[in-house]
Amino acid sequence: QVQLVESGGGLVQAGGSLRLSCAASGRILSINTMGWYRQAPGEQRELVADISSSGSTDYADSVKGRFTISRDNAKNTVYLQMSSLKPGDTAVYYCHTEGLVWNGSSYRPLRSWGQGTQVTVSS
Numbered sequence: 001q002v003q004l005v006e007s008g009g010g011l012v013q014a015g016g017s018l019r020l021s022c023a024a025s026g027r028i029l030s031i032n033t034m035g036w037y038r039q040a041p042g043e044q045r046e047l048v049a050d051i052s053s054s055g056s057t058d059y060a061d062s063v064k065g066r067f068t069i070s071r072d073n074a075k076n077t078v079y080l081q082m083s084s085l086k087p088g089d090t091a092v093y094y095c096h097t098e099g100l101v102w103n104g105s106s107y108r109p110l111r112s113w114g115q116g117t118q119v120t121v122s123s
């Protein structure tokens with residue numbers, strides 16, 4: 001019902017920057033929250049940052065001051081600008097959305113996940 005297309009991942013040296021993008025498509029009435037999670041091997045998936053439709057943001061303590069989340073509501077797209085990257089940021093990053101999505105007969109709340117994009121930070 002919702003397709004999330006992520007881009008921007010890759011390999012970068014410590015101290016470098018990457019910008020992740022995630023575009024949501026489908027029969028979407030509105031998206032309340034958009035965000036990014038990440039999961040390293042052997043680790044739990046954790047929230048990196050999210051942003052509400054009003055622009056309120058939440059960041060993991062480990063990325064505060066280094067990452068910036070933003071969204072373009074007209075494009076149903078969320079971005080994550082990652083700066084001063086550290087090897088500890090290495091993980092698969094997943095886009096996540098929560099919003100009202102058409103289910104064939106009505107709009108219903110739905111949580112959606114992207115396929116994940118690898119971010120690798122070398123030391």
